Amino acid sequence: MNKRLLTLLLTIVIVMGAIGTIPVGAQDDCDFAGEIYVGVIAPLTGDIPKVGQSTVEAAEMAVEEINAECGLEIDGESYEIVIIVEDNESKAESSVAVATRLIVEEDVIAIIGPQSSKQAVPTGQVANDRETPMISPWSTNPNTTVDRPWVFRVAFLDPFQGPVVANFVQAEFGAASAAVLYDVASDYPKGLAENFRDAAEASGIEVVAFESFTTGDTDFSSQLTTIIAEEPAVIFTPQYYNEVPLIVQQARELGFEGPIVGSDSWGTPDLIELCGDACNGLFFSTHYAPDIATEVGQTFINAYEEIYGAKPDDVAALTYDAFQLLFTAIEDAQSLDKADVRDALAGIELFEGVTGVMSFDEQGDPIKCAVIIQIKDGAFTYYDSACPAGFPPEGM
Amino acid sequence: MEFFVQQFFNGLQLGSLYALIALGYTMVYGVLLLINFAHGDIFMVGAFLGVFGSMVLDLPFALTLVLAMVLTGMMGVGIERVAYKPLRQASRLSVVITALGVGLLLENGMLALTGADPRSYPANFIETKAYDSFLGIGLGDVSITNVKILIIVLAALLFLGLYTIVQRTKWGMAMRAISYDKFAVPLMGVSQDQVISITFFLGTALAAAGGILWGVAFPVLNPYMGLRVGWKAFIAAVVGGIGDIRGAAVGGLLLGFIEIFVPAYGKSIGISSTWRDPIAFGLLLIILVVRPTGLFGVARRQKV
Numbered sequence: 001m002n003k004r005l006l007t008l009l010l011t012i013v014i015v016m017g018a019i020g021t022i023p024v025g026a027q028d029d030c031d032f033a034g035e036i037y038v039g040v041i042a043p044l045t046g047d048i049p050k051v052g053q054s055t056v057e058a059a060e061m062a063v064e065e066i067n068a069e070c071g072l073e074i075d076g077e078s079y080e081i082v083i084i085v086e087d088n089e090s091k092a093e094s095s096v097a098v099a100t101r102l103i104v105e106e107d108v109i110a111i112i113g114p115q116s117s118k119q120a121v122p123t124g125q126v127a128n129d130r131e132t133p134m135i136s137p138w139s140t141n142p143n144t145t146v147d148r149p150w151v152f153r154v155a156f157l158d159p160f161q162g163p164v165v166a167n168f169v170q171a172e173f174g175a176a177s178a179a180v181l182y183d184v185a186s187d188y189p190k191g192l193a194e195n196f197r198d199a200a201e202a203s204g205i206e207v208v209a210f211e212s213f214t215t216g217d218t219d220f221s222s223q224l225t226t227i228i229a230e231e232p233a234v235i236f237t238p239q240y241y242n243e244v245p246l247i248v249q250q251a252r253e254l255g256f257e258g259p260i261v262g263s264d265s266w267g268t269p270d271l272i273e274l275c276g277d278a279c280n281g282l283f284f285s286t287h288y289a290p291d292i293a294t295e296v297g298q299t300f301i302n303a304y305e306e307i308y309g310a311k312p313d314d315v316a317a318l319t320y321d322a323f324q325l326l327f328t329a330i331e332d333a334q335s336l337d338k339a340d341v342r343d344a345l346a347g348i349e350l351f352e353g354v355t356g357v358m359s360f361d362e363q364g365d366p367i368k369c370a371v372i373i374q375i376k377d378g379a380f381t382y383y384d385s386a387c388p389a390g391f392p393p394e395g396m
Numbered sequence: 397m398e399f400f401v402q403q404f405f406n407g408l409q410l411g412s413l414y415a416l417i418a419l420g421y422t423m424v425y426g427v428l429l430l431i432n433f434a435h436g437d438i439f440m441v442g443a444f445l446g447v448f449g450s451m452v453l454d455l456p457f458a459l460t461l462v463l464a465m466v467l468t469g470m471m472g473v474g475i476e477r478v479a480y481k482p483l484r485q486a487s488r489l490s491v492v493i494t495a496l497g498v499g500l501l502l503e504n505g506m507l508a509l510t511g512a513d514p515r516s517y518p519a520n521f522i523e524t525k526a527y528d529s530f531l532g533i534g535l536g537d538v539s540i541t542n543v544k545i546l547i548i549v550l551a552a553l554l555f556l557g558l559y560t561i562v563q564r565t566k567w568g569m570a571m572r573a574i575s576y577d578k579f580a581v582p583l584m585g586v587s588q589d590q591v592i593s594i595t596f597f598l599g600t601a602l603a604a605a606g607g608i609l610w611g612v613a614f615p616v617l618n619p620y621m622g623l624r625v626g627w628k629a630f631i632a633a634v635v636g637g638i639g640d641i642r643g644a645a646v647g648g649l650l651l652g653f654i655e656i657f658v659p660a661y662g663k664s665i666g667i668s669s670t671w672r673d674p675i676a677f678g679l680l681l682i683i684l685v686v687r688p689t690g691l692f693g694v695a696r697r698q699k700v
Contacts, residue, residue, distance in 0.1 A: 047618070049512030184670045211659070212669050216624050218614035221406035222656040223669055229399050242514050242616050249615070253524060254402070255539040274516050274616055 030070035033077035036336065038063075038326065039102035040083050041113035041123065046090025047215075048240050050268045051115050051315050055137070057308050058316035059083050059112065062323035065303075072330050079336075081327075084108065088119050095119035099126045099134075109330070109338060110134065112322045115315060116240075117141035117188035124151040133342045135326060137318035140264065141191045145364045152345055152364040154321045154353065155287055158188070161263060162195025164370045164386040165285050166203055169234050172283070173259055177206045179232035181223055181247060183239060184212035192238040192263055208232050220250050228256050238263040245275035252278055259283065264370075267314040272378050282375050287314045288355040289371045289382035297354045314355070321353035357392040367391055402538045403660045409544045409613065411652020412551035416606035417629035418636065418644035419558060420599035426575050426639040427595045429488065430480065433495040435603055436626015437502035438475075440619060442468040442604025443611040444506060447515050457522055461608050465601040472600025473593045481589070499622075506619040516615035522546070547609045554605055555645050558598060562641060567594055575639065635680050637693025646691055654679055 042055035063081045070078045084106050088095035095114045102108045103126070110133040114120045120139035127134035128148040136144055136153045140161060145151045169175045178200050182193035190212075197207045208230040211223035227235060228251070237247050237260060248260055262284035272279060290301050290311050300320055304312040312320070325348065330336075333344035350359050351366075358366035369387035373380045417439055424432045432438075442464050449460035479498050483491045525542045529535055562568035570591045573581045582588050610625065611617050628651060636647025654676040659669035667675070689695050 045507065045512045046620075052512075214670075214673065218610075218616070218621075219406075219410050219655070221410070222403060222659045225399065225402045225406060226660055226663065226669075242618070245516070246614055246616055249524075253526065253539060253541050253543075255526070255537060270513065274514060276519050 032080040039108035039111040043090035044087035054315040058319035135322040137322040158192040163199035166199035175233035179209035179227040185214040241268040241271035291382040317354040407653040407656035411649035415648025418633040421633040422644035423599040434499035436622035437499040439603040440622035442607030446608040468604035469597040469601035472596040637690030640692040643692030
């Protein structure tokens with residue numbers, strides 16, 4: 001009996017293993033000369049699993065599409081794209097470990113991810129040290145790419161996003177004072193909170209409270225009571241979708257009636273479900289809005305909806321853009337050498353993606369527009385756009 | 397003044413929750429001298445059973461609470477039978493490692509079962525209302541909600557209930573007796589297994605109550621939620637004097653108040669809210685340096 005059970009278990013393991021190795025979107029009618037491995041690092045478990053899910057969905061879609069067209073053509077030979085997905089558990093140390101593994105053991109040509117700056121900043125160091133191109137789709141903290149020629153991204157930066165939110169708060173609410181509540185232990189909220197504070201003070205908004213907590217906290221009542229006692233016109237909180245509902249609900253329970261404003265980390269649809277009525281009517285800045293999608297964007301949105309049955313969030317859109325950018329670079333390079341791919345990535349001047357037109361500066365950071373989204377009747381609705389001066393260029 | 401009153405109630409709510417969870421740690425330790433490191437994850441299971449009761453079975457709050465407490469209590473008894481009982485003669489270290497293993501099993505089992513997406517209770521589970529006045533006193537800008545009152549009152553009632561059971565009933569006497577001398581008690585004709593089962597039932601049922609109340613106050617539940625809360629409650633139990641249920645209650649409240657008041661008043665003396673944890677745990681360390689057995693603990697003599 002025991003032996004039989006063991007055999008059965010072994011069979012299951014072998015079958016599962018075999019299923020796991022089937023490449024995604026393999027095409028029978030294409031004559032592939034070889035495979036190109038691309039590593040994907042995403043938070044599949046941990047605090048923000050929805051971000052991981054969107055990453056993988058968009059990645060699989062991008063790869064299936066390109067393989068359906070017989071992959072990438074290099075010197076007349078077509079190559080199949082194979083993605084290797086690694087979970088970083090939403091932790092910096094796991095992210096660094098899986099990045100090293102992808103580079104050393106799997107020999108990937110490039111890494112797409114990680115998403116949060118908390119993981120992207122240290123992982124960028126690994127990619128740069130080991131001379132492997134890395135594109136973080138969602139990271140907005142400047143440190144991810146600073147002085148790292150091998151690291152790129154498709155999201156705008158927090159020094160841009162901070163002023164966007166500050167200007168919006170002033171224009172929309174005529175706010176003369178603001179308070180900030182942020183996670184001091186995470187790169188993204190900390191950086192953006194400081195960018196917002198500086199931008200707000202520069203434009204005459206008094207920041208009356210600048211309160212922090214640490215990752216994993218669920219009780220914000222002490223900080224919120226302090227904030228409310230200072231009577232700010234608005235509260236800005238650049239937190240993730242698992243924290244925003246708690247912050248908003250607790251702020252309302254403690255009697256704060258003013259607007260609460262957020263940033264691109266809010267844009268996961270689960271936020272609406274977890275937050276319920278409390279978040280209705282609130283605003284945040286982010287990378288793209290499905291309602292104003294260009295032709296490129298609309299094609300992606302329709303295809304994504306058809307496969308996964310839901311509108312893609314900003315993470316999915318940016319991940320898809322990151323893949324398109326990588327594909328463009330590999331085809332431009334006409335080489336499977338990582339250094340050539342890096343040079344080609346650095347050489348891309350203007351790129352039109354799902355999240356809009358972007359050009360790149362010398363750090364590998366995109367210059368692009370941001371949008372303001374309002375949470376309205378259980379959906380993210382486009383409200384306004386904010387672009388850097390002189391952007392997008394004429395005719396785009 | 398309003399600021400202080402508001403922060404006082406914030407602290408009372410958080411402290412009551414810590415206390416409720418610390419009670420389970422302390423009960424199991426008191427009887428078995430076992431630090432049940434799976435307790436935080438049992439707390440998580442309780443919170444998720446609340447989701448099951450309220451979302452799937454569509455039960456009202458009170459029934460969900462009772463159902464989750466009973467089911468989690470039974471699970472606690474089961475865990476003790478399967479994982480801890482065979483190790484009763486083994487070294488204490490083996491049991492502690494087993495407890496950590498049970499915790500991992502619960503965490504990852506829940507992850508596999510429900511997925512990693514955070515959950516919350518339905519909107520009609522408890523409708524949050526703020527009171528205008530409390531005991532006839534106008535509240536002004538102080539916001540006290542029915543949820544805060546519910547948590548504080550329920551935690552106090554559960555503590556009093558437990559205290560009565562341990563101090564005034566035969567079973568409670570048996571628990572205290574086993575804690576005192578686990579070899580002599582069976583000689584008196586009291587079933588050691590039964591007493592331990594009851595202890596586990598009560599301890600884990602309280603964790604479930606804590607889990608559901610936690611979920612009502614902070615409605616974003618995930619399979620890892622028990623980790624931090626678990627170790628904080630453990631620290632509260634140790635500071636109060638592990639093994640003493642009054643100590644767990646006092647330790648929990650103390651930790652809650654420190655966590656709320658340090659960021660609240662630290663700023664006025666130039667300490668930012670970032671310093672909350674170093675100061676909170678530094679204070680608790682000082683208490684342990686002065687009283688190594690915790691506030692209510694008594695040193696146990698070990699015969700060598």
